[in-house]
Amino acid sequence: MTFLPLLFAIYAGEDDRNLAERLKRRDPSVMGDLYDRYGKLVFSLIYRVVRDIGVAEDLVQETFLRVWNRAQGFDAERGALGPWLLAVARNRAIDYVRSAGGKMSRGALELDAAEHPSVFVNFEAEVLSQDRARRVRGALERLNENQRHVIELAYFEGLSQSEMAERMGQPLGTVKTWVRTALKHLRDDLSEKAVTA
Amino acid sequence: MTCDELRDQYELYALGVLDAEERAELEEHLHREGDPCIEGVQHARQFASSLAFAAEETRPPARLRSRVVGLVSQPKRSWVRAPEWIATAVALAMIAAWLANMRRLQERTLAEARQELSLKNVELAQLNEAFALMNDPAAKQAVFGQNTPKPRGRVFVNPKQGVLLLASNLTPAPAGKIYELWIIPKGGSPLPAGLFQAQSDGTAMYLRKGAVDVASTGVIAVTLEPEAGSQAPTSQPLIVAVL
Numbered sequence: 524m525t526f527l528p529l530l531f532a533i534y535a536g537e538d539d540r541n542l543a544e545r546l547k548r549r550d551p552s553v554m555g556d557l558y559d560r561y562g563k564l565v566f567s568l569i570y571r572v573v574r575d576i577g578v579a580e581d582l583v584q585e586t587f588l589r590v591w592n593r594a595q596g597f598d599a600e601r602g603a604l605g606p607w608l609l610a611v612a613r614n615r616a617i618d619y620v621r622s623a624g625g626k627m628s629r630g631a632l633e634l635d636a637a638e639h640p641s642v643f644v645n646f647e648a649e650v651l652s653q654d655r656a657r658r659v660r661g662a663l664e665r666l667n668e669n670q671r672h673v674i675e676l677a678y679f680e681g682l683s684q685s686e687m688a689e690r691m692g693q694p695l696g697t698v699k700t701w702v703r704t705a706l707k708h709l710r711d712d713l714s715e716k717a718v719t720a
Numbered sequence: 721m722t723c724d725e726l727r728d729q730y731e732l733y734a735l736g737v738l739d740a741e742e743r744a745e746l747e748e749h750l751h752r753e754g755d756p757c758i759e760g761v762q763h764a765r766q767f768a769s770s771l772a773f774a775a776e777e778t779r780p781p782a783r784l785r786s787r788v789v790g791l792v793s794q795p796k797r798s799w800v801r802a803p804e805w806i807a808t809a810v811a812l813a814m815i816a817a818w819l820a821n822m823r824r825l826q827e828r829t830l831a832e833a834r835q836e837l838s839l840k841n842v843e844l845a846q847l848n849e850a851f852a853l854m855n856d857p858a859a860k861q862a863v864f865g866q867n868t869p870k871p872r873g874r875v876f877v878n879p880k881q882g883v884l885l886l887a888s889n890l891t892p893a894p895a896g897k898i899y900e901l902w903i904i905p906k907g908g909s910p911l912p913a914g915l916f917q918a919q920s921d922g923t924a925m926y927l928r929k930g931a932v933d934v935a936s937t938g939v940i941a942v943t944l945e946p947e948a949g950s951q952a953p954t955s956q957p958l959i960v961a962v963l
Contacts, residue, residue: 551793558788563780564772571775580784587788606769613772614736637736642765650766656773663774678771683737703728710731713767 543599546591554587561605564651565612572616572679582619586612596640603646610638617681655713662712670705673698721745723756730757730764735771846927853881853927860934862961865889873924875940875961882929883913883940887959890918893944900945901928902953906938913940915949937963 542560545553565586570579589611597607614637649655663671676682676690684702688695726746732738733746749757853859854876865872865887873887885901893899898917902910916926942959943950 549792554792555785555789558785562785562788563777564775566780566784567775567778568772570778570780576781580781580787583780583784584787584791588791591792603766603769606766609769609772637734645762646766646769650769651772655770659770659773674771675774677732677735677737678768678774681735681737683739684732685739702732706728706731710767713770714763 539602539604540599543594543597543602543604546594546604547597547599549591549594554591557590557604557608558587561608564605565608568609568612569616572613573619578619579616582615583612586615589615593640598641598644601644602640603643603650605651606646607638607640607643609651610643613678613681614638617679620680658713659709662709665712666705666708669701670708673701674705674709677702723749723760726757727760730760731767733761734764734768846925849881849927849929850876850884850886850925853878853884856881858934860963862940862963864959864961871942871959873959875963877932877934877937877940877963879934880931882927883932884928885916885924885926885940885942885959887918887924887942889922890924890958891922892918892920896947897944898947898949899924899926899942899958900949900953901926902939902941902943902957903928903932903937904939904941905933905936908936908938910941910953912949912951915945934963939963 542553542557546557562583566579566583569582569586570576573579573582586608590608597604663674666674672691673684673687676687682690684698685695687693687702688698691698726742726749729738729742729746733743738746746757746761749755750761854861856878858880859876859878861877862875863873864875869889871887871890873885873890875886876884878884883901883903890899898915900915901913903913904910913928914926916924918924940959940961940963941953941957943953943955943957945954
């Protein structure tokens with residue numbers, strides 16, 4: 524698997540600040556450019572959560588429309604457009620799976636708060652860089668199976684530690700240990716100085 | 721709890737999966753200006769964003785781009801499809817014009833049929849009147865044109881119903897002219913008795929209604945007159961029926 528085409532799309536095109544300013548001006552032509560830059564990553568993320576092409580397409584549309592409708596609250600100068608878009612995408616997908624499963628949307632309010640555009644300011648420029656992508660994947664591969672599983676349950680399914688324990692049939696303390704250890708490894712790996720890919 | 725104790729919760733908070741009690745405790749710190757947890761959560765949010773790369777890359781269907789673009793550019797897309805709209809509009813206009821034309825034709829045909837029916841009714845009424853006049857025993861008849869190729873036919877004079885002229889070989893009157901019937905009393909001057917036209921096949925039937933003194937009537941004549949008719953004949957008679 525390679526993220527090169529995706530990263531080329533992100534870094535060879537118009538910068539996020541210009542895209543954000545066009546979004547705030549409600550320039551309809553920005554949607555094509557925004558999709559070219561982030562569409563594949565957004566689709567990949569949503570598809571990973573819902574595992575259905577048709578549903579993923581609908582949720583990608585919902586994601587871009589939500590960003591379009593909420594762009595006025597986004598800080599084009601300091602905001603991180605890509606991370607905001609991904610947060611909206613992830614929340615849409617998780618919310619869909621919870622709703623489709625007949626579960627109460629426990630985290631709906633939390634997810635809404637977690638995707639508020641004001642949250643995505645002063646991010647490092649390389650959050651979605653090629654080096655960061657490589658290191659995220661490398662760090663995840665270095666985790667053991669349980670550690671990687673809990674991170675995936677948290678990120679792709681939005682489960683709390685209590686819910687993970689129930690899902691995995693493990694004591695809450697054990698799950699918390701796996702989560703804490705996994706996050707420490709990931710934090711350590713990703714906080715290292717970026718190296719050239 | 722101290723910031724050190726909460727440090728392991730930052731990423732879970734950023735991912736929105738922290739249990740309620742722990743979340744409430746961390747948010748207390750986030751509301752304190754200068755609290756180290758604020759910077760910690762900020763880093764955790766960037767970490768959470770990076771986890772999107774954990775998803776296996778999947779190519780979206782090609783149609784998805786146009787669906788996304790179409791979310792906010794419907795008017796523009798409709799212009800892109802303008803030729804289709806124009807073709808549709810032209811087709812609809814042609815159908816509408818055709819239907820309107822058909823309606824006009826139908827209306828005209830219907831009007832013509834009504835007019836023809838009306839004429840037929842008039843003719844039928846005239847024929848009924850003519851038969852009634854002819855079959856009346858009081859009616860007197862006279863034949864004309866027996867020995868000539870020119871107009872020939874029969875005249876019926878009914879004392880109560882009037883004069884009936886039936887003719888053939890009568891050329892339709894030329895433009896500006898018309899045929900006029902005359903009742904000529906015995907020893908008197910011709911009295912105008914109405915204007916009529918011959919059919920294109922040379923036939924003519926004219927009924928002059930009104931009482932007629934049969935006994936005093938000597939001749940029924942027809943002349944060609946100006947279109948407005950005349951009070952006295954201005955040309956030689958074409959038909960002369962002597963009673």
